Amino acid sequence: xxxxxxxxxxxxxxxxxxxxxxxxxxxxxxxxxxxxxxxxxxxxxxxxxxxxxxxxxxxxxxxxxxxxxxxxxxxxxxxxxxxxxxxxxxxxxxxxxxxxxxxxxxxxxxxxxxxxxxxxxxxxxxxxxxxxxxxxxxxxxxxxxxxxxxxxxxxxxxxxxxxxxxxxxxxxxxxxxxxxxxxxxxxxxxxxxxxxxxxxxxxxxxxxxxxxxxxxxxxxxxxxxxxxxxxxxxxxxxxxxxxxxxxxxxxxxxxxxxxxxxxxxxxxxxxxxxxxxxxxxxxxxxxxxxxxxxxxxxxxxxxxxxxxxxxxxxxxxxxxxxxxxxxxxxxxxxxxxxxxxxxxxxxxxxxxxxxxxxxxxxxxxxxxxxxxxxxxxxxxxxxxxxxxxxxxxxxxxxxxxxxxxxxxxxxxxxxxxxxxxxxxxxxxxxxxxxxxxxxxxxxxxxxxxxxxxxxxxxxxxxxxxxxxxxxxxxxxxxxxxxxxxxxxxxxxxxxxxxxxxxxxxxxxxxxxxxxxxxxxxxxxxxxxxxxxxxxxxxxxxxxxxxxxxxxxxxxxxxxxxxxxxxxxxxxxxxxxxxxxxxxxxxxxxxxxxxxxxxxxxxxxxxxxxxxxxxxxxxxxxxxxxxxxxxxxxxxxxxxxxxxxxxxxxxxxxxxxxxxxxxxxxxxxxxxxxxxxxxxxxxxxxxxxxxxxxxxxxxxxxxxxxxxxxxxxxxxxxxxxxxxxxxxxxxxxxxxxxxxxxxxxxxxxxxxxxxxxxxxxxxxxxxxxxxxxxxxxxxxxxxxxxxxxxxxx
Numbered sequence: 187x188x189x190x191x192x193x194x195x196x197x198x199x200x201x202x203x204x205x206x207x208x209x210x211x212x213x214x215x216x217x218x219x220x221x222x223x224x225x226x227x228x229x230x231x232x233x234x235x236x237x238x239x240x241x242x243x244x245x246x247x248x249x250x251x252x253x254x255x256x257x258x259x260x261x262x263x264x265x266x267x268x269x270x271x272x273x274x275x276x277x278x279x280x281x282x283x284x285x286x287x288x289x290x291x292x293x294x295x296x297x298x299x300x301x302x303x304x305x306x307x308x309x310x311x312x313x314x315x316x317x318x319x320x321x322x323x324x325x326x327x328x329x330x331x332x333x334x335x336x337x338x339x340x341x342x343x344x345x346x347x348x349x350x351x352x353x354x355x356x357x358x359x360x361x362x363x364x365x366x367x368x369x370x371x372x373x374x375x376x377x378x379x380x381x382x383x384x385x386x387x388x389x390x391x392x393x394x395x396x397x398x399x400x401x402x403x404x405x406x407x408x409x410x411x412x413x414x415x416x417x418x419x420x421x422x423x424x425x426x427x428x429x430x431x432x433x434x435x436x437x438x439x440x441x442x443x444x445x446x447x448x449x450x451x452x453x454x455x456x457x458x459x460x461x462x463x464x465x466x467x468x469x470x471x472x473x474x475x476x477x478x479x480x481x482x483x484x485x486x487x488x489x490x491x492x493x494x495x496x497x498x499x500x501x502x503x504x505x506x507x508x509x510x511x512x513x514x515x516x517x518x519x520x521x522x523x524x525x526x527x528x529x530x531x532x533x534x535x536x537x538x539x540x541x542x543x544x545x546x547x548x549x550x551x552x553x554x555x556x557x558x559x560x561x562x563x564x565x566x567x568x569x570x571x572x573x574x575x576x577x578x579x580x581x582x583x584x585x586x587x588x589x590x591x592x593x594x595x596x597x598x599x600x601x602x603x604x605x606x607x608x609x610x611x612x613x614x615x616x617x618x619x620x621x622x623x624x625x626x627x628x629x630x631x632x633x634x635x636x637x638x639x640x641x642x643x644x645x646x647x648x649x650x651x652x653x654x655x656x657x658x659x660x661x662x663x664x665x666x667x668x669x670x671x672x673x674x675x676x677x678x679x680x681x682x683x684x685x686x687x688x689x690x691x692x693x694x695x696x697x698x699x700x701x702x703x704x705x706x707x708x709x710x711x712x713x714x715x716x717x718x719x720x721x722x723x724x725x726x727x728x729x730x731x732x733x734x735x736x737x738x739x740x741x742x743x744x745x746x747x748x749x750x751x752x753x754x755x756x757x758x759x760x761x762x763x764x765x766x767x768x769x770x771x772x773x774x775x776x777x778x779x780x781x782x783x784x785x786x787x788x789x790x791x792x793x794x795x796x797x798x799x800x801x802x803x804x805x806x807x808x809x810x811x812x813x814x815x816x817x818x819x820x821x822x823x824x825x826x827x828x829x830x831x832x833x834x835x836x837x838x839x840x841x842x843x844x845x846x847x848x849x850x851x852x853x854x855x856x857x858x859x860x861x862x863x864x865x866x867x868x869x870x871x872x873x874x875x876x877x878x879x880x881x882x883x884x885x886x887x888x889x890x891x892x893x894x895x896x897x898x899x900x901x902x903x904x905x906x907x908x909x910x911x912x913x914x915x916x917x918x919x920x921x922x923x924x925x926x927x928x929x930x931x932x933x934x935x936x937x938x939x940x941x942x943x944x945x946x947x948x949x950x951x952x953x954x955x956x957x958x959x960x961x962x963x964x965x966x967x968x969x970x971x972x973x974x975x976x977x978x
Contacts, residue, residue, distance in 0.1 A: 206528070209489050212866045213532035213574065216485025218539040219862050220570060222547055223478040225555050226855075229381070230471050234450040236379040237318045239415055242278070244422070244446040246270075246412040246429070249461040251441055252697070252711050258458035262412045262444070263433070264392075264402035267310055270414065270432075276425050279315040279415040284308040284395055286386040288409065291653040291802045293362025294831050295338075295388065297346050303832050304342055306362060307386035308395040308410075316413050319389075324354045324373020330391045335372035336360075337389040343374050350374050361655050361831070363802070364398045365390070380554050383453055405437040414446060422446060470852055477859050480619045482574060484866050487612045489525060489578035525579020526572065533571045550854050552847070610910055616867045617914035617951060618921075623860030624947040625922045629939055630853040633930065636937045637846055643781025645726030646839040648680075649807050650817065654824070655831050656802035666800040669827040670718070676823065678809050678816030683725075684718035684801035688841070700766040701755050710754050713783065713793035718801050722746065722778065725805065732761045732776030735797040744797070745772040749780045751792035772796070782935075789934040805838070864954065871907065871958045907959045908952065915948050 237243050246266065250257045264282055271280040286292075286305030295304045313319070314326040322340055329337045336358075343350040346358070356371045369390075378385050392410070396402040402409070416425060426445040433440040447455075447463065457466040540557065548555055654666060666684075674682045697711045719741070722734050730749055735741040745765060752760050760774045780790040808816040817835065824833045843850075889898070923939060930936040 208869050208872070209528055210532055210535060212485045212488040212869045213529060213578065214535035214539065215862055215866050216482050217529075217532050217536035217571065217574065218543065219481045219859055220478045221536060221540050221567065222543065223474045223859075224566065224570070225544075225557075226547075226551060226553070227471055227474060227478075229553055229555055230454065230467065233381045233453045234383055236381055237316075237450070239316070239318075240450050241448075242415045242418065242420075243316065243449040244414045244416055245449045245452060246414065246444055246446050247458075248408065248433075248442045248444055250697075250711070251443075252709065256461040257695075257711060258461055259408065260411050260452075261408040262410065263405050263407050264396060264410050265405060265407075265436075266412045266432075266444075267312070267414075269436070270412070270429070271312070274425075274428065276416055276420045276428070277414050278417045279312045280310075281312040281316045281413050282310040282392050282410045283313065283413060284392065284410045285384055287384070289362070291362070291656065293360055293365070294655065295342070295346065296359040296361065296830060297356075300346055301830050301832060302342070302345055303834060304338075304387035305385060306360070306365075306388045306390055307384075308390045308392045310392045313389075316415050320376045322350055322374045322376060323352075324371075326373060326375075329372040329389065330393075332370075332372075333391045333394040333397065334367070334369050335391070336369045337373040337375050338371060339377050339387050340374055341377045342387045360388075363656050365394065405433065405440060408442075413449065416446075422448070467848070470848075473852075474855070474859075477856075477863075481859060481863050481866070482570075483577075484616050484619060484863055486574060486578040487616050488866060488869060489528070490580075490612060522576060522579045526575030529571050529575030529578065532574075533567070550858075551851055613871070613907070613910045614914045614917065616871075617911050617955075618918040620860075620864045620867045621915055621918035621947055621951055622922045622925075623856070623863050624950055625919070625943050626926060627853070627857045627860045628943040628946060629926045629930075629937070630849075630856055632937050632943070633933065634846060634849055634853050637786045637849075637933070637935065638843055640782075640786065640935060642842075643727060643779055644783075645807070646842055648810050648813065649724070649805060649838040650820075650835045651803055651805045651838060651841075652824075652833060652835040653803055655828050663800060665827060669823065670800055670804060672823050672827075673804065673806060673820055676816065676819045678812040678819065680807040680809055681720055681724040682804065682806045683721035683723075684798075685721050685803050685805060686716040686798075686801045687714065688803075696767060698767060699755075701757065702763055703756060710751075710792055712751060713791055715783065715793055715795050716801060717795055717797055718799065719797060721797075721805065722776075722795065724807050726807075727781055728779045730777045730779045732774070734776055735795075736775075741797045743770075743772055744775045746776040746778060746795040747774060748778050748790070748793050750790050751794055752777055754792045786933055786935040864951075868954060868958050871955060904956060904959045907955055911952060911955045915951070919944050919948075 245260060246262050248259055248262055250259065267280040267282040270277050284307065286307045289306070292303045293306055294301050296302075309330070311330050313330070319326065321337070324337065326337075329335055338346075338353075338358075340350045343353055347353060347356075353371050353374055357368050358371065360366060360369050375389070399409075401407050416422070429444045429446070432444050433442055443461075453466075454468040454471065455463045455466050457464050544555065544557055654669065656662065656666060670682060670684060673679060695711050696714045697709050699710065699712060719735060719737055722729075732746070735744050735746065747755075747760070757763060757774075760777060763774050764771050765774065766772070778795075782790060783793060784791070806820060820835075821833050824831075889902075894902075923944075926939060930939070
């Protein structure tokens with residue numbers, strides 16, 4: 187029986203080739219979009235879930251309370267892990283980790299003549315009981331037994347030694363500030379998983395870091411991160427209540443409150459507002475889930491509309507089958523089998539398209555998605571395809587099978603008003619979604635363009651930056667100063683300086699300031715920008731009043747604030763006044779205009795500059811038109827001073843663009859999917875217009891005989907569809923305006939949506955409909971009326 191149904195279904199599909207082609211293109215396009223989004227979402231949901239104890243792995247976060255808000259950070263005291271493990275029974279294991287991303291510069295690992303940059307991570311001895319980090323060679327339990335023993339990744343091993351075998355016991359040289367020295371390799375671990383957000387090349391003993399940084403022994407420190415394995419059955423909410431005021435029990439002056447979140451949830455739920463998780467990348471997962479559903483529904487609607495439009499051609503078939511005893515259920519099954527067969531044929535096409543598109547999709551998304559035909563993927567794909575087939579064929583199946591056989595065979599069956607309203611409603615839905623896509627793409631593009639071209643209050647053009655080997659001993663400092671002075675004097679260099687924190691969101695934060703007129707109990711958190719001489723001038727930051735730092739030792743006792751800081755402190759005539767922090771007094775010598783030193787998701791915060799003679803990062807402003815030659819000169823100077831190190835520079839404007847890489851990728855993906863959704867809708871409209879013209883050919887013939895022109899007929903056929911398009915706009919515009927306003931509210935600096943995007947979207951979709959329907963309308967209008975009136 188099933189074989190018979192499939193045979194009939196195949197014959198019907200081959201009989202109506204235009205109908206079949208339109209549906210295959212629409213369904214396969216919808217399926218390939220859905221499959222791409224499914225793979226992207228699946229990858230997003232698996233980020234950081236590679237650890238064997240994922241369900242028990244938590245990270246401790248800290249809420250710092252300030253005058254107007256709560257700042258949530260992932261950095262905690264270095265003493266916290268050991269203390270929690272010893273005092274809180276719910277903690278099975280705890281580890282202190284200083285991630286590679288904590289350092290403002292990468293170190294250089296050397297073996298023989300090879301010198302490579304690498305990211306170093308300092309870990310506590312319980313690390314391998316908390317995180318999954320398989321070793322290729324060496325014993326993870328003994329790697330951290332000595333402060334001078336390290337572990338390296340297999341990728342770094344191959345780059346450095348051209349092998350990953352027999353490396354235990356070899357000695358390498360590591361160059362990174364006070365941690366510079368010789369280290370012995372105690373093990374080689376497998377590369378970081380592709381779905382890991384924390385990337386590192388080397389593992390060091392945290393005791394080494396604590397020894398070099400005595401501040402780690404203070405409960406007031408907040409540099410490392412703390413990770414826990416909670417015992418099975420532990421209630422996270424109760425545990426958080428228990429540790430909330432833990433820091434205060436160690437130091438009564440500490441007001442920060444602790445809480446733990448599941449480590450693998452932080453990637454998707456990493457946004458905090460007033461100390462509470464409030465979203466993050468999960469918003470994009472939800473967004474693309476909705477897009478996938480809508481695109482699939484548009485494809486299914488095409489099938490429904492085209493099937494019901496052609497129903498008149500199958501009325502007699504249904505009537506005869508019912509007269510000879512066919513049950514409605516068997517007819518439903520037959521028509522559903524046609525749609526399911528169509529869906530699986532589309533699946534074959536979509537898989538071929540998926541294989542072709544996946545490499546480009548990975549480039550756009552920045553992922554490394556591999557099409558692996560595992561059981562889960564196969565079942566998911568088959569389920570999606572079956573659902574698509576059943577959904578696409580459901581309405582036509584129940585509609586066709588419900589015809590009255592007597593009325594059909596007598597030719598008295600007419601198209602019902604309900605059928606027309608359903609078909610028109612589906613068309614309105616399709617184009618409402620298309621309008622939403624067009625407006626959304628325009629607004630996202632405008633917002634990304636706005637934040638990437640906005641005047642930030644400092645210069646990004648023709649500025650490069652790079653790291654230098656940096657040590658705190660007098661010889662290293664003198665060498666770094668000499669190098670910087672040489673760079674300043676190179677042809678093509680406008681100015682140069684050094685810095686520690688960046689202008690793209692990486693900076694320290696300090697509270698506990700004292701200033702004239704400060705109210706008791708009031709505290710402000712200031713962003714701390716540590717820079718070298720001439721940094722403010724090199725970056726092009728403008729002064730509101732006062733001056734820059736002195737070019738001598740007096741600069742150590744000077745400080746420069748931004749406007750936001752002065753306003754927060756309530757200082758009048760700040761130049762010359764004295765502030766105090768870290769037990770030191772500093773005189774305010776300048777106030778710079780507000781500039782955006784964080785992403786535009788954030789408003790400008792209070793910040794200050796303090797100056798040092800030289801820092802580990804060098805910023806150079808070079809003359810336009812002489813970039814290549816000037817960079818070559820800087821590289822040669824670098825080699826003269828640091829022959830054993832890697833010269834690796836970046837442009838500041840590229841760093842800034844990288845801040846919004848996720849938004850840019852989302853915008854690109856949205857544009858692609860919007861284009862495909864519009865294509866699918868247009869295919870459906872094209873097919874409907876063709877069948878409408880065919881159904882009304884006698885009416886068109888009569889109109890032409892009595893004097894109607896080609897333009898009159900074309901307008902007649904087009905207006906029916908244009909009315910539906912206008913209804914779709916009326917529905918879509920307010921919904922889109924509300925949704926986009928919610929998205930834009932996440933930015934401290936945002937565009938006004940404006941009416942122009944709606945006008946562009948409306949005009950675009952109208953012109954698309956006119957060109958799609960107009961072709962069929964003109965084709966029908968040009969047909970010989972005699973042939974139309976003679977047709978059956």
